[in-house]
Amino acid sequence: MTTTNETGTTACDWTVSGMDCASCATKVRGAVSRLPGVRDVEIGIMSERLRLTVDERLTDTDKIEKTVRALGYGIQTRAPGKKDFVIPGSAPESHQGHSHDAHPAVAEADHSGHGSPGHVHDDPADRGKAWYQTGKGRLVILTGLLLAAAWAMELIAPQIGSWAFVAACLIGVAPVARRAFAAARLGQIFTIEGLMTIAALGALFINAAEEAALVVFLFAVGEVLEGVAAGKARDGIRALANLVPKTALLEVDGVTREVAASSLTIGQTVLVRPGDRIPADGEISDGTSGIDESPVTGESIPRTRGPGDNVFAGSINTEAVLRVTVTKAAEDNTISRIIRLVEEAEEARAPTERFIDRFSRWYMPAIVAVSALVIVIPPLMFGQTWDTWIYRGLALLLIGCPCALVISVPASIASSLSTGARRGMLMKGGAVIEAAAKVSHVAFDKTGTLTHGRPQVTDLVTFGTTTEAQLLEVAAGVESGSSHPLAVAIMDRAKTAGVTPLPARDARALTGRGVEATVGDALAWVSSPRHASENNGLDGLGLRQATIFEEEGKTAVAVYRKGIPLGLIAMRDELRPDAAEAVRQLADMGISSVMLTGDNPRTAAAIAEGLDIRFKAEMMPEDKLAAIRDMNAQGGVMMIGDGINDAPALKQASIGVAMGSGTDVALETADAAILRDRVTDIPAQIRLARATMANIRQNVSIALGLKAIFLVTTVFGLTGLWIAILADTGATVLVTLNALRLLRYNPEQKR
Numbered sequence: 005m006t007t008t009n010e011t012g013t014t015a016c017d018w019t020v021s022g023m024d025c026a027s028c029a030t031k032v033r034g035a036v037s038r039l040p041g042v043r044d045v046e047i048g049i050m051s052e053r054l055r056l057t058v059d060e061r062l063t064d065t066d067k068i069e070k071t072v073r074a075l076g077y078g079i080q081t082r083a084p085g086k087k088d089f090v091i092p093g094s095a096p097e098s099h100q101g102h103s104h105d106a107h108p109a110v111a112e113a114d115h116s117g118h119g120s121p122g123h124v125h126d127d128p129a130d131r132g133k134a135w136y137q138t139g140k141g142r143l144v145i146l147t148g149l150l151l152a153a154a155w156a157m158e159l160i161a162p163q164i165g166s167w168a169f170v171a172a173c174l175i176g177v178a179p180v181a182r183r184a185f186a187a188a189r190l191g192q193i194f195t196i197e198g199l200m201t202i203a204a205l206g207a208l209f210i211n212a213a214e215e216a217a218l219v220v221f222l223f224a225v226g227e228v229l230e231g232v233a234a235g236k237a238r239d240g241i242r243a244l245a246n247l248v249p250k251t252a253l254l255e256v257d258g259v260t261r262e263v264a265a266s267s268l269t270i271g272q273t274v275l276v277r278p279g280d281r282i283p284a285d286g287e288i289s290d291g292t293s294g295i296d297e298s299p300v301t302g303e304s305i306p307r308t309r310g311p312g313d314n315v316f317a318g319s320i321n322t323e324a325v326l327r328v329t330v331t332k333a334a335e336d337n338t339i340s341r342i343i344r345l346v347e348e349a350e351e352a353r354a355p356t357e358r359f360i361d362r363f364s365r366w367y368m369p370a371i372v373a374v375s376a377l378v379i380v381i382p383p384l385m386f387g388q389t390w391d392t393w394i395y396r397g398l399a400l401l402l403i404g405c406p407c408a409l410v411i412s413v414p415a416s417i418a419s420s421l422s423t424g425a426r427r428g429m430l431m432k433g434g435a436v437i438e439a440a441a442k443v444s445h446v447a448f449d450k451t452g453t454l455t456h457g458r459p460q461v462t463d464l465v466t467f468g469t470t471t472e473a474q475l476l477e478v479a480a481g482v483e484s485g486s487s488h489p490l491a492v493a494i495m496d497r498a499k500t501a502g503v504t505p506l507p508a509r510d511a512r513a514l515t516g517r518g519v520e521a522t523v524g525d526a527l528a529w530v531s532s533p534r535h536a537s538e539n540n541g542l543d544g545l546g547l548r549q550a551t552i553f554e555e556e557g558k559t560a561v562a563v564y565r566k567g568i569p570l571g572l573i574a575m576r577d578e579l580r581p582d583a584a585e586a587v588r589q590l591a592d593m594g595i596s597s598v599m600l601t602g603d604n605p606r607t608a609a610a611i612a613e614g615l616d617i618r619f620k621a622e623m624m625p626e627d628k629l630a631a632i633r634d635m636n637a638q639g640g641v642m643m644i645g646d647g648i649n650d651a652p653a654l655k656q657a658s659i660g661v662a663m664g665s666g667t668d669v670a671l672e673t674a675d676a677a678i679l680r681d682r683v684t685d686i687p688a689q690i691r692l693a694r695a696t697m698a699n700i701r702q703n704v705s706i707a708l709g710l711k712a713i714f715l716v717t718t719v720f721g722l723t724g725l726w727i728a729i730l731a732d733t734g735a736t737v738l739v740t741l742n743a744l745r746l747l748r749y750n751p752e753q754k755r
C-alpha cells in the first residue's frame with residue numbers, strides 16, 4: 005500500500021524472505037537505511053515485512069531490491085496489482101491476488117538467506133545452488149564431509165584426515181563468507197557471518213582444523229533450527245492470512261462463475277454454499293444460515309444471520325445457501341484489516357526492544373575489541389603462547405553474536421500477537437503489550453461495553469392531553485438524525501408502534517444532555533430530566549417519576565416542546581452477562597475498575613451495584629478525559645469503549661481498547677481491540693500481556709545469562725570454540741522455543 009503525506013515521503017511495503025534471525029533483520033535494516041532517499045525502515049521478522057518510508061522523489065527503488073538480494077534474501081513488493089505502486093524491476097505477475105497468497109514464490113536466484121529452502125527459484129541449477137547455501141543443504145554436505153574426514157583420519161592417515169577437515173571447513177564457510185562480504189560491502193561490518201568466517205579461518209590458522217570444521221557444522225545446525233523455530237512463529241501470522249478465501253462464486257444475471265475473491269467489487273453478489281468460507285465482507289441479501297465467525301472474531305458459537313445482516317470475509321457458512329452483497333473491497337475487509345494490524349503490530353517496537361537494539365549495536369563491536377585484547381595482551385605482556393590466546397579470542401568472537409538477545413523480544417511478541425488474534429484480541433504492538441501488562445486501572449465506558457449498548461424502551465409516560473403516539477412522533481422526529489443508542493431505541497419503538505416521526509429541521513446534539521430540533525414551527529427537545537427541568541420542560545412531578553425510573557437502573561429522557569412538557573421515555577440497556585465476572589477477575593489481578601458514564605448518578609448506581617464497580621456519573625466528555633488523566637498519573641489506565649463515540653478518551657488513556665463485534669469495532673482508533681462480545685476478554689488481554697512480558701524477561705535472562713557464563717568460561721579456557729557456537733545458536737533456539745510457548749498460552753484461564 006502506498007500512502008503519501010505532507011512531508012513528501014511515501015511508505016511502501018515489501019516481503020523479504022529468508023530472515024530467520026534477528027541479525028538478519030539488523031543487517032537488512034542497516035544496509036537499506038544507508039541508501040539515499042530512505043527515511044525510515046521497519047522490519048517484521050515474523051511477518052517478513054519490510055516497510056520503508058522513502059523520499060517522494062526516490063524513483064530508483066530498484067536499488068532497494070538489489071541491496072536486499074545482495075545480502076542473500078528474497079524480496080518482493082507487497083502491493084500487487086496496485087497501479088499507484090509500480091516498482092521498476094519488481095515482478096508482481098507471479099503474485100496476483102491477495103498480497104498474502106504467494107509467500108513461497110518470493111525467492112530469487114541469488115537468495116541464500118538461511119533456513120528457508122522452501123523459497124527457491126525455478127531454474128534447476130539455481131535451485132541446487134540455493135539449496136546448498138541454505139542451512140539445510142549445507143548441513144547434509146557437511147555431515148558427509150565430516151564423517152569422511154573422521155574416517156580418513158582413523159583408517160587412512162592422520163595427515164589426509166586433517167586435510168579433509170580443512171576442506172570441509174572451507175566448503176562450509178564459503179557461503180557464509182560470501183554473505184559476510186556482501187554485508188560488509190553494504191556497510192554492515194559486524195555481522196554474525198563475519199564473526200563466523202573470522203573464527204573458522206582463524207581456527208584453521210592455528211591448526212585446529214577439526215574444531216573449525218565442527219564450528220562451521222554447528223553453525224549450519226543452528227541456522228536450520230533457527231529457520232524451523234522462526235517458521236513456527238511465523239505460522240501463527242500466516243494462518244491468519246490463510247483465512248481469507250481465495251475464490252468466490254460470483255453471481256451475474258443468475259449465472260455463477262468462480263472468480264478470485266480479491267477481484268470482487270462493492271455491490272456484486274456472491275453465492276456462498278454451506279461449508280464454504282464467506283469470500284468478502286457483505287450483507288446477506290437472501291437466505292438464513294448459521295455463521296461461524298470464529299476465524300475472524302474468535303467467537304466460537306455460530307450465530308444465525310439472515311437478510312440484511314452483515315457477515316465477514318473468512319467466516320464459515322454452516323447451514324444453508326446464502327447470497328451476499330459485497331460491501332467492502334478485499335483489502336478493506338475486516339480480516340485484512342486485522343492481518344495488517346497484526347503485522348504492523350509486530351513492527352511497532354516495544355521500548356524494551358528499542359533498548360536491546362541499541363545495546364546490540366555496541367555489543368558486537370565491543371566483543372570484537374575484547375577478543376582482540378584477549379588475543380594480544382597475554383602473549384605480549386605475559387609471554388603466554390599465541391595459539392592458546394588466539395583460540396580463546398576466536399571463541400569469544402562467537403559469543404559476540406547478539407542474535408538470541410535481539411530475537412528474544414520480537415519472537416515473544418509475535419507469538420503473543422497471534423495467540424491474541426485467534427481469540428479476537430488485538431494489540432497494536434510491543435509498546436501496547438508492555439503498557440497493558442502494567443495497567444493498574446481499567447475505566448469502562450458504560451454503554452456498549454458493560455452493557456450491550458442496545459437500550460430498549462421500557463416505559464412511556466405522557467403528560468396532559470398528549471398521547472403516546474404524539475410523544476413518539478415528536479421524540480422520533482427530534483432523534484431521527486442521531487445515531488446515539490438512546491436515539492436508536494426511540495426510533496425502534498416508534499417503528500414498532502407504527503408511528504411516523506414528524507419531520508424535523510436543524511437538529512443539534514447537546515453533548516451529554518440530549519438533542520434539540522425544530523419540529524413543525526417550534527423547537528423541541530429530547531434530553532436528560534435534569535436538563536429538561538432546568539429548561540422548563542419537566543415539572544416536579546415529572547422529575548420525581550424520572551427519578552423512580554433511574555433508581556430502577558433505567559435511563560429516562562424528557563420530551564418537550566418549547567415550554568410544554570410532553571412526556572418521559574424510559575429505556576433499559578441490559579448488562580452483559582459476564583460484566584460482573586470481568587470486574588471480579590480484574591480485582592483478583594489487583595486492578596481497580598471504574599465505570600465512567602454520562603448518565604445520571606442514580607441509573608449509574610443501580611447498574612454499578614450489580615457489578616461491584618466504582619462509578620463516576622454525569623461525566624461530560626472533557627470530564628472523562630480529566631478522570632483518565634488522573635488515573636494515568638496513578639499508574640497506567642486502560643480505557644474500554646466502543647471506539648466510535650469515545651475516540652478522544654481512548655487516545656488519552658495509556659491504552660485505549662475498542663470493544664464490540666466485528667465491523668462495529670473501530671479498529672483504527674484504538675491501541676487494542678476486542679472483537680468478541682465478552683467483557684472477560686479484558687482481563688484475559690491483560691493476562692496475555694503480563695504473560696508476554698514475563699516471557700520476554702525469561703528470554704532476555706536466558707540470552708544474557710548464557711552469554712555471560714560462556715564469556716567467563718571462554719576467557720579462562722574452560723570451554724572452547726564449539727561450545728561457544730553451540731551456546732550461541734543454542735540460546736537463539738531456546739529463546740525462540742520459549743517464545744513459542746506463548747502460542748499455547750490460554751489467556752482465558754484464570755490463574
Ligand SMILES: Nc1ncnc2c1ncn2[C@@H]1O[C@H](COP(=O)(O)OP(=O)(O)OP(=O)(O)O)[C@@H](O)[C@H]1O
Pocket residue numbers: 449450451452483486488490491515516517518519530531532533559560561600601602603604623649
Ligand atoms: N440522542 C440523545 N437522546 C436523548 N438523550 C440524550 C441523547 N444524547 C445524550 N442524551 C442524554 O445525555 C446523557 C449522557 O449522554 P452521553 O452520550 O454523553 O453519555 P455517555 O457517557 O456516552 O453514555 P454511557 O455512559 O451510557 O456510555 C444521556 O444519559 C441522556 O440523558
Ligand SMILES: [Zn+2]
Pocket residue numbers: 024025026027028118196
Ligand atoms: Zn542469522
